[in-house]
Amino acid sequence: MQAEALALAPADGLIRRAAALIFDVDGTLAETEELHRQAFNHAFASCGLGWQWDRAVYKDLLRVTGGKERMRAYHARLEVAPPLSDTEIAELHRIKTAHYAELIETGCCPLRPGVAELLAAAKARGQRLAIATTTSHGNIDALLAQALGPCWAAAFDAIVAGDDVRHKKPAPDVYLETLARLKLGAAGCVAIEDSANGLISASRAGIPVLITRSMFFRDEDFSAARCVLDDLSELGAGQRPERQPDLH
Helix, strand or coil: CHHHHHHHHHHHHHHHHCCEEEECCECCCECCHHHHHHHHHHHHHHCCCCCCCCHHHHHHHCCCCCHHHHHHHHHHHHCCCCCCCHHHHHHHHHHHHHHHHHHHHCCCCCECCCHHHHHHHHHHCCCEEEEECCCCHHHHHHHHHHHHCCCHHHHCCEEECHHHCCCCCCCCHHHHHHHHHHCCCHHHEEEEECCHHHHHHHHHCCCCEEEECCCCCCCCCCCCCCEEECCHHHHCHHHCCCCCCCCC
16 A cells, blocks of 8 residues: 555656646547447448447547547548548538437436546636547537536636647647646646557647546557556545635
């Protein structure tokens, strides 16, 4: 137990010293990727495509960031001409996003262990919170409105999604934009991520990274991260404030 406590000390200190905590969404705040996979397959069936992404295929496709980009990449692998038009891709993505929101509304995708406690503790310490993600604003809202309540966005000082920047992760754009909105230096923040693409993105922006391993990315190379945890509950009771502030 003593060795485990010593191993977690850098993670706890890293979190406590930060002026702002910047969270990825999918896989980091909640294990959403399986629902995304199901929603993609629903959209494909609805449009008569005959595509079916099993977990192995989807895990491989997750190397491509962005849902529309992922569909284009998959179609290109099939070597079937002509490519899907932008209109067709947009319609598939619209159907997928709507079904994802329906799945989230069932309450089947809670926040990952330790997430709510860390958000509350950070607020109690006066730290700022932000989101830097490749997913869309609609997907963020679907998840966090269910998990934190309809006024969830008031808890965050910056919310930057994939469509807000030119290049998605692993490019640093989403983190650079988040830092600009926070008006903070990179070294004073901590990015909380679950994937190698997220780690690269935040690192390119100069932000220290804490990794929380997720279902689809557990075996990726996280050697460049400052800390790697199985989930945020490992930060322990030190992250729990005496009084829980209202995040809703």
